[in-house]
Amino acid sequence: MVNKNVKLVAVDMDGTLLDSGKNAPADFESWVLSHPEIQTVLASGRQYATLRDMFPSLNECLMYVADNGSFVFKQGKMIYSNAISEEDIRWCIEYFGAMPGLDLILCGAKAAYMKHSSGLAEENGRMYYHSLEFVDSLEECIGKDIIAKIAVFIDEYRAEEVYNSLSGIPETIAAVLSGDSWIDVANRSVSKGSAMEAIEESLHIKKEESMAFGDYLNDYDLLLSCGESYAMENAHPKLKEIAKYITASNDEDGVMKILRQIPASVETPQV
Numbered sequence: 001m002v003n004k005n006v007k008l009v010a011v012d013m014d015g016t017l018l019d020s021g022k023n024a025p026a027d028f029e030s031w032v033l034s035h036p037e038i039q040t041v042l043a044s045g046r047q048y049a050t051l052r053d054m055f056p057s058l059n060e061c062l063m064y065v066a067d068n069g070s071f072v073f074k075q076g077k078m079i080y081s082n083a084i085s086e087e088d089i090r091w092c093i094e095y096f097g098a099m100p101g102l103d104l105i106l107c108g109a110k111a112a113y114m115k116h117s118s119g120l121a122e123e124n125g126r127m128y129y130h131s132l133e134f135v136d137s138l139e140e141c142i143g144k145d146i147i148a149k150i151a152v153f154i155d156e157y158r159a160e161e162v163y164n165s166l167s168g169i170p171e172t173i174a175a176v177l178s179g180d181s182w183i184d185v186a187n188r189s190v191s192k193g194s195a196m197e198a199i200e201e202s203l204h205i206k207k208e209e210s211m212a213f214g215d216y217l218n219d220y221d222l223l224l225s226c227g228e229s230y231a232m233e234n235a236h237p238k239l240k241e242i243a244k245y246i247t248a249s250n251d252e253d254g255v256m257k258i259l260r261q262i263p264a265s266v267e268t269p270q271v
Helices: 028-034 048-054 086-097 119-128 159-165 192-203 217-224 237-242 254-259
Strands: 008-011 039-043 063-066 071-074 077-081 102-108 112-114 132-134 147-154 173-179 182-187 210-214 228-232 245-247
Touching: 008 192, 028 254, 039 192, 048 063, 048 071, 063 192, 071 192, 086 102, 086 147, 086 182, 102 119, 112 119, 119 147, 147 159, 159 173, 159 182, 173 217, 192 210, 192 217, 210 217, 210 254, 217 228, 217 237, 228 237, 228 254, 245 254
Parallel strands: 008 039, 008 210, 039 063, 112 132, 210 228, 228 245
Antiparallel strands: 063 071, 071 077, 102 112, 102 147, 147 182, 173 182
């Protein structure tokens, strides 16, 4: 039975709210607007600029957990960041840069930064990072922006293979598998879950009053941080193991099938 008394709903984007064509459910925006008593949070590996651009009519009411918990934004203001040290950024550039078929994106508060690369890597970079700058050297970005995540794009859908081979990572940072083509690196204290716990504390919302949806391993801590946790039918098996519930896949409107069961507090606006 769906908990209809939730005060916070956190949704991952790719593989969760968005279908395989990267489309949001037609009634998601109207649902948010008709439930003003519920704080809706977009919790994604995507950058803030990309998330903001997806639902411009909701910018005043949404909160954004961006870059897998590295940043939190509300009403256009960054209210939290967790920057990687310059030493660890340099280590990542050297370590991952030596591997064939990998492309790095430094994710900052102002923009994301990458070197020109293959068409597929750049296509993915532009898709997930609307504020994207191409640079000759990643090292030149150090000290010019708050870098809180390093996204690693792996060709031929080899992310899990590369992830399982990682070794020697400094104790201060950690890698997380974010999709079949992505590994994200951030400070070990960073996760969607830790960001969500900070939001719950700031809003005085209890864990059991929070609901979360996810599909991949970067959503693991997010689901653990909320009492009502849903893994998508298309989710990674390890995520399904810890989720309280399983909902339909992202291509079957799984998120909205649950949210539609929560009564609206105001008349549904036209958007």
